[in-house]
Amino acid sequence: MGIKIKSMKNEDFLDNSTLETLKETGDNFFLTTIDDIVNWGRSNSVWPLTFATSCCGIEMMAAGASRHDFARFGIEVYRASPRQADVLVVAGTIVHKMVPILLRLYDQMADPKYVIAMGACAVSGGPFFYNSYSVLRGVDQVIPVDVYIPGCPPRPEALLYGVMQLQRKIKSKSITNPNEVEEK
Amino acid sequence: MTNDQLKEKISEWVSGIEFPENKQYLEVLVPANSLKKLAELLHNTPETDFDYLISLSGVDYVSHLAVVYHLESTSHKHFLVMKVKTEDRENPNFDTVNEIWRTAEWYEREVFDMFGIKFNNHPDLRRLLMDDDWVGFPLRKDYKDEIKMIER
Amino acid sequence: MKEVIQDIIIRNSDDYIINMGPQHPSTHGVLRLELSLQGEKVKYVVPHIGYIHRGIEKMCERDTYQQIIHLTDRFDYLSAHMNNEAVCLNVENALEVEVPERVKYIRTILDELNRLASHQLWWCAFGMDLGALTTFFYGLRDREVILDIFEESFGSRLLHSFNTPGGLMHDIHPNFQKRTKEFIKYFRKKLPEYDQLLSNNVIFQMRTKGIGYMSKEVAISYGVTGPSGRASGFSCDVRKNHPYSAYDKVDFKEILDTTGDTFTRYKLRIAEMWESMNIIEQLIDNIPEGDYTAKMKPIIKLPVGEYYQRVETSRGEMGVFIISDGNKFPVRVKFRTPNFANLFVLNKIGSGNKIADIVAISGSLDLVIPDIDR
Numbered sequence: 123m124g125i126k127i128k129s130m131k132n133e134d135f136l137d138n139s140t141l142e143t144l145k146e147t148g149d150n151f152f153l154t155t156i157d158d159i160v161n162w163g164r165s166n167s168v169w170p171l172t173f174a175t176s177c178c179g180i181e182m183m184a185a186g187a188s189r190h191d192f193a194r195f196g197i198e199v200y201r202a203s204p205r206q207a208d209v210l211v212v213a214g215t216i217v218h219k220m221v222p223i224l225l226r227l228y229d230q231m232a233d234p235k236y237v238i239a240m241g242a243c244a245v246s247g248g249p250f251f252y253n254s255y256s257v258l259r260g261v262d263q264v265i266p267v268d269v270y271i272p273g274c275p276p277r278p279e280a281l282l283y284g285v286m287q288l289q290r291k292i293k294s295k296s297i298t299n300p301n302e303v304e305e306k
Numbered sequence: 307m308t309n310d311q312l313k314e315k316i317s318e319w320v321s322g323i324e325f326p327e328n329k330q331y332l333e334v335l336v337p338a339n340s341l342k343k344l345a346e347l348l349h350n351t352p353e354t355d356f357d358y359l360i361s362l363s364g365v366d367y368v369s370h371l372a373v374v375y376h377l378e379s380t381s382h383k384h385f386l387v388m389k390v391k392t393e394d395r396e397n398p399n400f401d402t403v404n405e406i407w408r409t410a411e412w413y414e415r416e417v418f419d420m421f422g423i424k425f426n427n428h429p430d431l432r433r434l435l436m437d438d439d440w441v442g443f444p445l446r447k448d449y450k451d452e453i454k455m456i457e458r
Numbered sequence: 459m460k461e462v463i464q465d466i467i468i469r470n471s472d473d474y475i476i477n478m479g480p481q482h483p484s485t486h487g488v489l490r491l492e493l494s495l496q497g498e499k500v501k502y503v504v505p506h507i508g509y510i511h512r513g514i515e516k517m518c519e520r521d522t523y524q525q526i527i528h529l530t531d532r533f534d535y536l537s538a539h540m541n542n543e544a545v546c547l548n549v550e551n552a553l554e555v556e557v558p559e560r561v562k563y564i565r566t567i568l569d570e571l572n573r574l575a576s577h578q579l580w581w582c583a584f585g586m587d588l589g590a591l592t593t594f595f596y597g598l599r600d601r602e603v604i605l606d607i608f609e610e611s612f613g614s615r616l617l618h619s620f621n622t623p624g625g626l627m628h629d630i631h632p633n634f635q636k637r638t639k640e641f642i643k644y645f646r647k648k649l650p651e652y653d654q655l656l657s658n659n660v661i662f663q664m665r666t667k668g669i670g671y672m673s674k675e676v677a678i679s680y681g682v683t684g685p686s687g688r689a690s691g692f693s694c695d696v697r698k699n700h701p702y703s704a705y706d707k708v709d710f711k712e713i714l715d716t717t718g719d720t721f722t723r724y725k726l727r728i729a730e731m732w733e734s735m736n737i738i739e740q741l742i743d744n745i746p747e748g749d750y751t752a753k754m755k756p757i758i759k760l761p762v763g764e765y766y767q768r769v770e771t772s773r774g775e776m777g778v779f780i781i782s783d784g785n786k787f788p789v790r791v792k793f794r795t796p797n798f799a800n801l802f803v804l805n806k807i808g809s810g811n812k813i814a815d816i817v818a819i820s821g822s823l824d825l826v827i828p829d830i831d832r
Binding site: 171172173174175176177179180181183184187188189200202214215217219220223227249250252253254255256257274275277 | 479480481482483487488508509510511512513514516517520521528529532535536579594595598599601602615616617827828
């Protein structure tokens with residue numbers, strides 16, 4: 123059942139792990155060697171929380187299965203308890219009744235914590251933007267989001283690319299203030 | 307039983323019934339105070355034996371509110387659509403059928419949540435899908451929500 | 459006089475209540491179960507829903523009939539094709555439009571492929587709930603093969619929206635027949651391996667035999683359809699009783715059983731997977747040539763009246779009730795979803811067991827929560 127996957131040329135692919143590229147594309151920061159080591163450890167082992175409300179949850183499960191293996195990126199296990207998790211992948215529509223629970227989960231996670239908004243519903247309300255009385259239009263109205271992944275549902279490869287972008291973002295943080303939101 | 311035999315049987319049991327026009331199935335419009343009696347007779351008589359309530363839905367025609375029951379019999383394989391309606395929009399209420407078909411308990415809670423129709427003698431009538439302190443009945447035609455609904 | 463089925467919940471103020479909350483690895487979505495415990499035994503279970511209620515029925519009152527199809531994908535996303543087909547058949551029967559034979563055959567084949575993929579996912583999630591992590595990897599590996607076939611023809615893995623009123627959106631890929639036949643040959647060798655993995659396992663049998671018994675009267679009165687209802691003897695298969703599309707041209711058995719416990723529901727779904735493969739094999743070589751859609755007007759207006767259509771999804775009987783007054787938007791669309799009725803029976807069959815048994819029972823009822831809340 124083989125499929126030929128057409129891959130990108132190496133020159134076209136902005137290397138996601140070099141900080142020189144990050145500085146070129148517009149970030150100013152100064153890191154020490156200790157920062158480098160700590161960021162290397164943090165970015166290569168992000169453990170997510172099991173949180174899936176609707177259809178995007180199935181693509182998240184498929185990304186963790188054997189074809190598109192999640193574990194080779196450091197996402198070894200899913201933690202069921204928020205106190206042991208690093209990243210909250212919001213996969214699925216968020217409704218007004220669910221917002222207090224989402225806030226409680228986000229508050230129970232320990233620093234440093236990250237949020238990925240997966241799917242069109244979490245980014246902006248998705249197909250339910252017009253004429254719906256109970257959908258929250260985008261999860262960034264209640265919690266701060268680091269990476270947005272569009273798609274309905276996004277392919278598992280898109281989720282992997284989003285996680286790689288998150289790893290690149292973690293590598294640019296400094297140990298003295300890991301959750302700093304950059305103002306431009 | 308064929309549709310004509312069902313029509314005769316139902317007309318014998320309850321008075322004041324109408325049979326509106328429906329291309330697919332036999333439809334019965336029942337006055338609200340004989341709903342429970344007709345439902346019990348349809349369920350308990352062996353010739354009709356309607357033991358499977360497929361679906362219970364609320365409808366808001368602009369002039370009146372209605373509840374539609376789709377019934378089927380697993381032994382005789384006939385199908386019936388039963389309707390009740392009321393003009394009262396301030397305080398509409400009907401009898402509950404949840405002792406006859408147990409699945410009606412949650413369907414009636416959903417109709418109360420979305421339309422505001424109350425059911426007498428229901429064991430647990432409270433909101434099902436919306437928040438407990440939501441104001442208004444969303445599926446009514448005159449429901450307006452300027453803040454949360456973005457209209458197109 | 460038939461006797462009345464009771465399950466009464468008596469709440470005391472000194473009950474010990476635990477929430478199996480909306481965020482939980484094994485409730486298959488956002489379902490909140492309020493359990494009242496005495497030690498480890500559960501006295502009653504009260505489900506609370508509404509955490510994914512998106513208001514789809516209200517949105518449908520402002521959309522045309524072609525736009526409603528894209529919203530119906532999102533209820534029970536694992537049998538998305540059957541949901542689309544229910545709305546399409548309703549509109550086609552109301553307008554009295556005859557679809558070409560080719561469309562009927564293709565719709566039936568895609569239904570059965572979708573049923574296979576959905577039961578695969580059920581099998582891997584059920585094993586994972588009970589602690590067997592191997593089933594997760596094996597099941598999803600083979601489901602990817604089916605999704606590859608879908609992706610080549612439709613462009614999308616999970617939510618296709620391939621049906622439209624009148625037929626299909628475009629024709630299937632030329633490779634479709636060959637790849638489906640290869641897949642069926644490959645899967646016939648894999649399914650006995652999966653069956654052996656769980657069915658003969660002593661731990662699995664002790665956790666599922668005799669747990670969660672549902673009698674036939676309870677199944678009919680609570681409206682439990684699909685494999686969960688057929689495991690108790692309730693003959694409710696819409697494909698046999700009211701055939702649609704090409705189901706009257708194929709020869710298949712409706713699988714019924716009378717021991718209504720968790721193990722039977724499991725065995726019945728595995729048997730349904732064998733029947734699905736038989737149906738696909740009978741149809742795949744005989745797809746007639748022709749158009750892929752009937753001629754329809756761009757703006758669809760149904761005649762005045764009320765219409766009801768039923769189909770069999772992989773979890774039970776789904777119904778679509780449309781009321782139209784002659785305009786291009788419907789007055790009311792109501793979806794009778796199978797999981798809504800299937801969830802309510804959980805208190806009747808689950809109380810009196812331990813907490814771990816509640817997980818096994820709700821896994822065997824195969825619930826998808828966005829289908830309940832719509």
